[in-house]
Amino acid sequence: MKSRCLGLWFVLVAVLAATQAYAQNYDRRVRIENFSSVTMTYFYASNVDRPTWEEDILGDSVLPAGHSVVINIDDGSGYCRYDFRAIFADGSEAIRAGVNVCEVGVYSYYD
Numbered sequence: 001m002k003s004r005c006l007g008l009w010f011v012l013v014a015v016l017a018a019t020q021a022y023a024q025n026y027d028r029r030v031r032i033e034n035f036s037s038v039t040m041t042y043f044y045a046s047n048v049d050r051p052t053w054e055e056d057i058l059g060d061s062v063l064p065a066g067h068s069v070v071i072n073i074d075d076g077s078g079y080c081r082y083d084f085r086a087i088f089a090d091g092s093e094a095i096r097a098g099v100n101v102c103e104v105g106v107y108s109y110y111d
Contacts, residue, residue, distance in 0.1 A: 026102035028074040032086075033108040034063045040109065042087040043071070047079035048098055062089075073101045 034040045040063035044053040057071055073082055080102035086109055087093045094109060 026080060028080070028101045029070055029072045030099075030101050030104060031068050031070045031106045032063065033068040033106060034065055034086075036088065036109050036111045037065050038088040038090050038092070038111075039064045040086050041089050042085075044085040045071070045073045045082045045099075045101075046085075047075060047077050048081045048083060049079070050083075053083075053085055 032043060040058070042056045043058050043063065044056060046052070046054045054075065058069075063069055080100050081098045082101050084096045084099050084107065085093060099107060
């Protein structure tokens with residue numbers, strides 16, 4: 001009985017490891033499009049289990065109205081679902097929870 005339980009445990013571990021390895025292979029690059037009328041000054045993407053926002057992905061850059069940028073959202077965690085936060089030059093912000101970056105290749109902001 002012990003060897004059967006041990007064998008089942010190894011199978012479970014192998015399945016979990018394979019699932020995580022499969023998730024690691026996803027392309028997490030997303031084209032962020034700013035179709036609003038205001039320049040985007042900050043953009044954050046944090047996996048859904050992070051209690052705080054990661055650093056501003058745009059860094060010293062901004063995303064002017066009518067432009068887009070391709071961002072690699074991969075933080076090495078293996079997650080596919082991320083919360084997005086965009087802050088605009090007029091002080092407004094847009095937050096979207098649970099964006100699946102393994103499936104979404106483009107994410108657009110509008111007024």
